[in-house]
Amino acid sequence: MQTPIRIDSRFPDMGTTIFTVMSRLAAECGAVNLSQGFPDFQAEPALFDAVHRHMLAGRNQYAPMAGMPELRQAIVDKVAALYGVRYDVESEVTVTAGATQAIFTTIAAFVRPGDEVIVFEPVYDSYVPAIETVGGTAVYAQLSFPDYVPDWDQVAQLVTPKTRMIIVNSPHNPTGSLLSTVDREKLAKLIAGTNIVVLSDEVYEHILFDGEPHASLCAHPELAARSIVVSSFGKTYHITGWKIGYVVGPAALMAEFRKVHQFNVFTVHTPSQLGLAEYMQDAGRHSNCCLVAAPISSWRATTAFRICPTGNLPNG
Numbered sequence: 001m002q003t004p005i006r007i008d009s010r011f012p013d014m015g016t017t018i019f020t021v022m023s024r025l026a027a028e029c030g031a032v033n034l035s036q037g038f039p040d041f042q043a044e045p046a047l048f049d050a051v052h053r054h055m056l057a058g059r060n061q062y063a064p065m066a067g068m069p070e071l072r073q074a075i076v077d078k079v080a081a082l083y084g085v086r087y088d089v090e091s092e093v094t095v096t097a098g099a100t101q102a103i104f105t106t107i108a109a110f111v112r113p114g115d116e117v118i119v120f121e122p123v124y125d126s127y128v129p130a131i132e133t134v135g136g137t138a139v140y141a142q143l144s145f146p147d148y149v150p151d152w153d154q155v156a157q158l159v160t161p162k163t164r165m166i167i168v169n170s171p172h173n174p175t176g177s178l179l180s181t182v183d184r185e186k187l188a189k190l191i192a193g194t195n196i197v198v199l200s201d202e203v204y205e206h207i208l209f210d211g212e213p214h215a216s217l218c219a220h221p222e223l224a225a226r227s228i229v230v231s232s233f234g235k236t237y238h239i240t241g242w243k244i245g246y247v248v249g250p251a252a253l254m255a256e257f258r259k260v261h262q263f264n265v266f267t268v269h270t271p272s273q274l275g276l277a278e279y280m281q282d283a284g285r286h287s288n289c290c291l292v293a294a295p296i297s298s299w300r301a302t303t304a305f306r307i308c309p310t311g312n313l314p315n316g
Contacts (some may be wrong), residue, residue: 010133011129011132011133014129014132017125017126018125039238041238042238043237043238043239044237044279046279047237047239047275047276047279048275050274050275050276050278050279051271051272051274051275051276052271052275053275054270054271054274054275054278055271059270059271059274060270060271061270062266062267062270063095063267063268063269063270063273064267065258065261065262065266065267066090066093066094066095066258067093067094067095067246067267067268067273068095068270068273068274068277069089070273070274070277070278071095071246071273071274071276071277071280072089072090072093072094072095073089073277074276074277074280074281075087075093075095075246075248075280076088076089076093077280077283078280078283078286079218079248081283081286081287082214082216082286082287083216083218083219084219085218085219085221085224087248087249088251091251091254091255092248092249092250092251092254093246093247093248093254094246094247094254094257094258094261095244095245095246095268095273096230096244096245096246096247096261096265096268097243097244097245097265097268098232098234098243098244098245099201099203099230099231099232099234099235099245100126101243101245101264101265102228102230102245102246102247103126103127103130103199103201103230104126104130104133104264105257105260105261105264106199106228106230106247106257107127107130107131107133107134107136107165107199108130108133108134108260108264109256109257109259109260110164110165110197110253110256111131111134111135111136111164111165112134112135112136112164113134113135113136114135114136114137114162115135115136115137115162115163115164115165116136116137116138116139116160116162116163116164117131117136117137117138117139117163117164117165117166117167118139118140118141118155118158118159118163118165118166118167119131119138119139119140119141119167120140120141120142120143120150120167120168120169120172121140121141121142121143122143122148122174122175123138123140124169124173124174124201127167136164136165137162139158139163141154141155141158142154143172143175143177147177148172148175148176148177149177149180149183150168150179150183150186150187152183152186152187152190155190156190159190159191159194159196163194163196164195164196164197165196165197165198165199166187166191166196166197166198166199167198167199167200167201168187168198168199168200168201168217169200169201169202170200170201170202170204170214170215171204171205171207171208171214173201173203173204178208178212178214178215179215180215181215183215184215184217184220184223185220187223188220188222188223191226192222196226197226197227197228197253198217198223198226198227198228199227199228199230200216200217200223200227200228200229200230201230202214202216202217202229202230202231203230203231203232203234203235203245204235205231205236206235206236206286207235216229217229218248224249224250225250226250226253227249227253228247228248228249228253228254228257229247229248229249230245230246230247231245231246231247232244232245232246233245233246233276236286237276237279237285242269242272243268244268244269244272244273244276
């Protein structure tokens with residue numbers, strides 16, 4: 001269909017996401033698609049059964065804007081068990097329509113036109129478009145081969161009075177590098193006394209190998225006090241198509257997040273939330289990263305051998 005509208009694009013240089021492009025090319029060529037982070041195995045039947053039961057029980061109407069209380073409580077309990085901090089279930093947890101929405105909403109809530117946001121290059125592809133959508137400017141800190149760890153001296157040189165946010169991503173997509181406890185300390189020292197918000201993308205928190213621990217910002221009191229931390233049930237439980245994630249953060253920051261969230265998606269699929277809450281009552285499903293990552297580890301080893309039989313692999 002033709003339109004008489006003259007398009008004056010807000011984003012003339014923004015093309016189609018690389019995931020869409022690579023998925024199409026993989027299908028056309030019959031190639032293995034390594035561009036998107038989803039496995040080729042299913043979640044546990046117990047999760048499907050729980051969601052189905054809640055559907056049949058009539059739990060199919062709108063959930064509260066912040067998420068079903070049962071799931072928010074399960075999230076609070078999980079974070080407390082893993083990282084030793086207990087967020088307030090009413091004011092410091094919000095269920096989102098996946099991590100991408102959580103990231104966009106966080107940026108939209110805190111970044112104003114003219115603000116600068118420090119991101120680490122290579123950078124996950126949704127960060128910069130979200131920053132530019134709200135009028136911010138992405139400032140790039142380089143992660144260098146072979147370790148891809150932050151150079152905090154370089155980051156310090158990039159901080160200006162315009163810096164509003166720093167986005168960290170650990171385990172890092174796409175390199176697999178991890179933030180260490182030392183990295184957390186350096187970040188905390190760098191932003192102490194500033195008004196910088198941290199967006200911590202931790203969607204791969206349970207996909208770790210070789211016994212490496214996940215250094216969540218939730219577990220660092222100074223950083224937790226100024227951070228919105230994002231995670232994803234899609235990545236953790238192999239249900240990426242359900243598009244359910246969550247954020248945790250201090251009440252004052254979460255109040256600002258919810259101002260955008262309520263008019264962005266408002267709420268998330270009710271029976272899936274209830275099914276996840278029930279499924280998470282078995283703490284073993286998230287209390288040990290090795291348990292969660294075990295099927296992925298097998299898949300990773302097979303896939304990695306096919307594409308890199310002699311290479312060194314990252315820990316995340």
